Amino acid sequence: xxxxKLVPWNxxxxxEEEKGHIVPVKIEEDVHxxxxxxxxxxxxxxxxxxxxxxxxxxKWINNPLIRTDxxxxxxxxxxxxxxxxxxxxxxxxDKNNISIECTNNILKIKGEKHQEKEEKKxxxxxxxxxxxxxxxxxxxxDDADSTNITSSYKxxxxxVVIPRKVLPKKETRRIEITSES
Numbered sequence: 001x002x003x004x005k006l007v008p009w010n011x012x013x014x015x016e017e018e019k020g021h022i023v024p025v026k027i028e029e030d031v032h033x034x035x036x037x038x039x040x041x042x043x044x045x046x047x048x049x050x051x052x053x054x055x056x057x058x059k060w061i062n063n064p065l066i067r068t069d070x071x072x073x074x075x076x077x078x079x080x081x082x083x084x085x086x087x088x089x090x091x092x093x094d095k096n097n098i099s100i101e102c103t104n105n106i107l108k109i110k111g112e113k114h115q116e117k118e119e120k121k122x123x124x125x126x127x128x129x130x131x132x133x134x135x136x137x138x139x140x141x142d143d144a145d146s147t148n149i150t151s152s153y154k155x156x157x158x159x160v161v162i163p164r165k166v167l168p169k170k171e172t173r174r175i176e177i178t179s180e181s
Contacts, residue, residue, distance in 0.1 A: 011077050014106050015137035072134055075109075084144055084162040088136065091156035098158060102146045107138040109158070143167050 075088040088109060090098065098111040112133040140146060145163040152159050 011138045011140070013139040015139075073111075073136065075136060077138070079164070081164070083164055084140070086138065086160040086162070088158040088160070089156065090153075090158050093156065095153040095158075098153065100149075100151055100160065102140070102149055105140050105142070105144065105146060107140050107146075107149075107160070107162075109136045109138070109160070110134070 073089050075086060078085050078087075086107075086109075090111065090113075093111060093113050097113070098109070101108045101110075110133070113131050140162060143164050143166075145165040148163050150161045
């Protein structure tokens with residue numbers, strides 16, 4: 001039995017190593033990886049941090065000393081027998097401000113979102129859009145064909161397709177057991 005198929009590939013291994021934190025993962029309500037009290041505590045703490053971000057306002061959020069991963073676009077990773085597909089939500093971004101690089105089975109998706117226009121006639125009291133640069137780092141599996149990666153951008157969604165290649169089968173060698181005299 002090939003146990004490798006049962007264990008999901010950690011696409012975010014390099015991103016976690018670089019940033020020193022774990023990327024949040026949506027967990028279905030039926031699955032509890034933590035005791036209920038710790039899970040509830042984490043949910044409350046996340047809500048508290050979100051309210052702090054909203055309360056502080058854009059003056060503090062745009063401060064480079066405080067800003068940490070506030071603009072981190074969501075992405076979906078899926079696969080079938082032929083290819084891996086990655087979809088990144090980048091609403092309002094120009095495709096010329098997005099770059100994709102692949103080196104040593106590490107896929108980097110980078111970009112920068114700019115505030116494009118300022119209206120002098122209106123007084124803004126609150127703007128709820130994220131601006132700034134982002135970088136998502138994905139550790140692609142060994143069976144990914146990194147030389148034939150394609151991408152497209154439409155309606156604020158970046159689609160990256162990585163074909164899968166057939167890996168050579170590993171040869172199993174029997175080891176003879178001898179008895180000691």
